[in-house]
Amino acid sequence: MNDDITLRRFDQFAEHNDSAQEAETHIEAREFSLFYGNFEAVRKVSLQVPKRMVTAMIGPSGCGKSTLLRSINRMNDLIPSTHASGQMIFDGHNIYGRNIDVVTLRSRVGMVFQKPNVFPKSIFDNVAYGPRLQGVKNRQQLGEIVETSLRQAAIWDEVKDRLNTNALGMSGGQQQRLCIARALAIKPEILLMDEPTSALDPKATAKIEDLIGELREAYTIIIVTHNMQQAARVSDLTAFMYEGVLVEFGNTKQLFTNPDNPQTENYITGRFG
Amino acid sequence: MRLGTRKLLDKAFSGLGLMAIALMAMALVLILTPIIWRGSKAYLFKGTIEHRRVMLEQFGRGDAKAFNRETRQAAEARAPVYRMLEEFEAEMKAMDRTVRRNYKDAYGEVEEALHVLLGPRPGKRTPVLLRQQYGQTRWDRTMVKLHEVLYATEWDYSTPGAMGVQIEKPRVDQFRGTRLEPLFDYLPAHIDEMMRPRTTFYWRFITDTSKDSHIFGGIWPEVLGTIYLTLGAMLFAVPMGVIAAVYLCEYAKEGRIISFLRICISTLAGVPSIVFGLFGLAFFLNTIHVSDSKSVLAGSLTLSLLVLPTIIRSSEEAILAVPRSYKEAAFGLGAGRWRTVLTVILPAALPGILTGIVISMGRAAGETAPIIFTAAVSVGMPLKLWETMNQPTPALPWNIYNLCTEHEAVDEIRHVQYGMVLTLVALVLLLNLAAITMRARIAKKLRG
C-alpha cells in the first residue's frame, strides 16, 4: 500500500535530471562537521553540489539539513559557540580557512529564508539593499538592477507601479518572491533556500516552485525542504540526511523510486519523520 | 466559611481594588485641576487698563490711539478720587495739629493703598521701581487691592496665650464727617470705569521676558532655559545611550563584565537626583571646570547622566524587539555587522528609541535638583546660543521653586507661578502624549 502512495506521490519529477552526474562541481563538502558547543549538528558530511542544478536536502526536523545549508555561507557564525571541522570548498578555497572574506562569500552565495523577511523599507530599497552595500550609487544603474532582479523573480509586473511603497504591505507569497529578487540583486552564483515555501499557501508555493524551475538555468540552487513532493518536483539531485549524517545523495528520481538505503526508504515512504 | 460570605468577600476585594484605582485617579484630578484652572489664568484673564499700559510702554504693543482714548475715559472716572484727596489734604492743613495727627497715618495708608490700586497719582514724581509705576493689571488683583483700600486689617490679641486673630475694620469709620468720606462709596461704585477690565488672551506670556522680576511680563527666559537644558542633555545622552544599547544588544557576549556593566547602569538609575546635582558641582564645575561658574553646559552634562540609564534601557528594548530575521537577511546579503546595525536594525528600532528619548526629555525638562548647583539662577535674560557654554540660566522648574518660596511678593504673582507650573506640566505631558501615541503606532504596526 505504501508503494502505491509513493508512486502516486512522485509521478511528477523535474525534467532536467539526466545530465546530473556529468556536471561540474560548484561547491564541495569534505568530511565537514559543524558543532553547536559540544553538539555535533552536522557529522562528517561529504558531498559535491553540481553547477546550475537544483539540489534538495530532505530529512526529519533536527537532522542538520538547515545547519548544513547555513554553513555554506557561514550564517552559523551569528550563533555564538559554533565551530566547524573538515572543509567546505567553494571557488577553490576552504571557506572555513584562513583569511576568508565572509562578506564577499555571502555576496556570492545568496540566501532565502524560511519566513519572508523583507525589511520595513520600500520595495525598491529592499532590492537595492545588496547593490548599495557593494557600492552602487548611481540611481539609474540601481534602477536597472532592481528591474532585472524583480523580473527574474517574476514579480515585476505585480509591483512595478508601487516600487516606493512599503514592502510589508505585500502578501506573503509576494514578499517571498521579493526576498528572492533581493538575493538575486547581489548577483550570486549560488542560491540557498531554507524551506522557502513553508510559510506560504499552495498557490504562492506553486509560483515559487515555477520560479525555481526558471532560475536553475543561471544559478546553482540548494533548497532545504520538508515537503518531499516539492523536492521531487523541483530538484535534480536530492540529499537525505538523518541525525547529522548524510545518508544518501543522488539523482532525485532514483532516490525517490529506488533508494539504496533502507533508512531513506523508510523516510520517503512515511514510516518515520 | 459560608459560600455566601466568600462571594461577598470576593466582591468586597474587587471593590477595594477599584477603590485604589479610583483614589489614584482622584489624586491626579485633584492635583491637575488647580494647576490647569489657575494656570490658564496666566494666559486668559480680565486685564485692566494698567495691563494695556504695561504692554504699550514696556513691550511696545497695542493700539496707541485707542489706548489714549481709553486713558482719557479712565482719567475722567479717576478725577473725582484725586479731587477728594486734594480736598481732604486741604481740610487736614486747616485742622488743629493734634486733630491732624489722628488722621495723618490713616490717610497715608489710604494714599499708599490707592497708589497700589490705581498707579501713581497724576502730577507726582514717577517712582523708580517699575512695579510702582503701574496700578493693578489684573481684575482679580484689583478687587483684592480695592478691598485693602476699603478695609484696614488689625490684629486682635485679646485672648491671652492664643494666636492673634486678624480682623478687618472699614476705613470709612476713620474718616466720618470729612471730605474723604464719599471716596469709600465712590471707589467700589466706579471701579469698573477706572480700571476698564476686559477679557485678555495673553498668549505672549510664554514668549515675553519678565519685567521687574516677574511682576509684569512673561516667562520666556525660563522656557528658553528649560529648552536649552533639555536639548543639551539629549545632545550628550542620546548618542551615548543608543551606542551603549547597540553594544549591549549586538556585540557584547554575556559574561562577568557585561553583568557588571548592567549593575552599574541600574545603580546609576537609582542615584537620587540631588546627588547628581552635588556630583555635577564637585566634578564638572569644581574639578574639570567646564565653565567658571554655573552654566547651561554643566547643567546639561549633569542631566544627561541622569537620563542615560532610561535611554539605554528603552533603546535596548527597542533593539531587542527588532525581528532576528531582519538581521539574518542583511547578513545573508553580505552586510557586515556594523552595516547591519546602521542600515537595518537602527531604522527598524527607531520609533521605539524615539519613544524612550521623548520620555527622557520630559524627565530632563522637569528635574530641578540636578540643576540647582550647576545651572540655575533666579533672574536672568534669555541666553544666546553661544552663551550657554559659560552662563547660567533661569529654568522653569527652578523658578517655580524660587517664585513660590523666595520671591519678595509671593502672593502678588501667584498667577505667574501657576502659569509656569502649567507651562511645565503641559510641556512634559505633551512630550509623554507624543510618546504614548508613538508607542501605540508601533504596537499596531507589529500586530498587523
Added chain:
Amino acid sequence: MAQSPSKSLVMSDAASLRLRLGGWLGQGLLFLVTSLSTFAVFFIFYFIFKDAVPFFKLEGTREFFTSTRWYPSGHPPEFGALPIMVGTGLVTLGAVVVAVPLGIAAAVCLSDLLPFRMRQVVKPVIEILAAIPSVAYGFFALVVFATVLQNHGGSVLSIGAWLVLGPVFFLLVMVAGDLLLDRLKHMLPKPRLAGAVIFPALGILAFLVLRQIAARLAGIEISSGTNALNVSIILGIMALPTVVSVSEDALQAAGRELREGSYALGATRAETLVKAVIPASISGILAAVILGVMRAIGETMVVWMASGNAARIPEPWYNVLQPVRTLTATIAGDMGEADHVTGSARFHVLFAMAACLLAFSFAMNLASELIVKRSRKKLGK
C-alpha cells in the same frame, strides 16, 4: 545578464589583519562608550565620598549620627544629623504607608480584575502621575495642599479616615460576622435569623466607632500645613506609579496556570489572588516596594518645599503633623549658603549626607536586583 567577474574569497594577510583590527578597535570604542555609565557611577561615588571624608576627619562620626542638635552656622557649629535622618525616615515611612497598600491593590486590579479596555484607560493615569515633574508636586503641596491642611485640617483628616477606614471596617465586619455565625451555628435555633441580627449589629457598631474616630480627627487643628503628613501623602502619590507598574509586572509573571489551578479547586477570584497569586509573586512585589522607597527617599523638591524644614525630631517621634527636615532638602537648601565657604565643615557635611543617601540607595538597588534575580530563578525563567 552577464555575471561580473567575482571577487576573490581570500583576502591578503594584510587586509585580513586590517579588518580584524578595525573590528577590534570599533568594538573597543563601543565598549568604552558603554562603560561610560560605569565610569559615571565610580566618579559619583568617588567625588561624593572624597568631599564627605574631610567632614568626618574634622568633626568625627559620633556627633553626626547621634546628636540631635543641628546648628551648622552656630559658634561653634553643631552637626547633629539625627533629626534630619529621623525626618527622612518618617516621611519615607509615611509615603510607604500611602503608596504600598494603594499601589498593590491597584496593581492587582490592573492585572486581574479590570477588563482590557478599562486597563487602557487606567494605564495613562499612571503614566501621567509618573510624568508630572517633582517641582509641580512640590508646588501643589506647598501652595494648595498646605493651605487646605492649615485651614481645614480636621475635616481633611476625617474625610481621609472615612475613605481609608470605611472599606477596611466593612471587610472586618464581614469576616467577624461570618466567624461568629460559624461558632454559634449549633447553639442557635434559627441561623438565618441570627445572621440578620449579627451583621447589622456589627455594622452599626463599626459605623459608630468610625464616626467617633472621624469626630476625634475633625477636632485636630494643624498649626502648619507644611509638615510630614503633607509630604508623606504627596511622596506616596509620586511613588505610586513605580509600585503599581513593578508589582503588576510581578503579578503578571505568576502566570495563568497558577490561577487556573486555583480556580479549578473552587477558589473565588479574591481567594486565588490572596492565597496563590500574591504569595507566588511576593518577591517582585517586594522589589516594587523597595523601588518605591528609593523614589521617596531620593526626592528633593517636594520635601524641600513642603516639609517645613525644621531640623528637630517630632514629639512623639511619629507625630506627622509637625514639620520635619530631610537629607535631600538639607543638601539643596544649605548648599547655597555653604557654597561661599568651600572647604569648611559646613560644605563637607552636605557631602556626608549625600554619601549616606548614595550608600543607602546603592544597597537598596542591589537588594532589589538580587530579589528579582532570585525570584526569576525560582520561577524557572
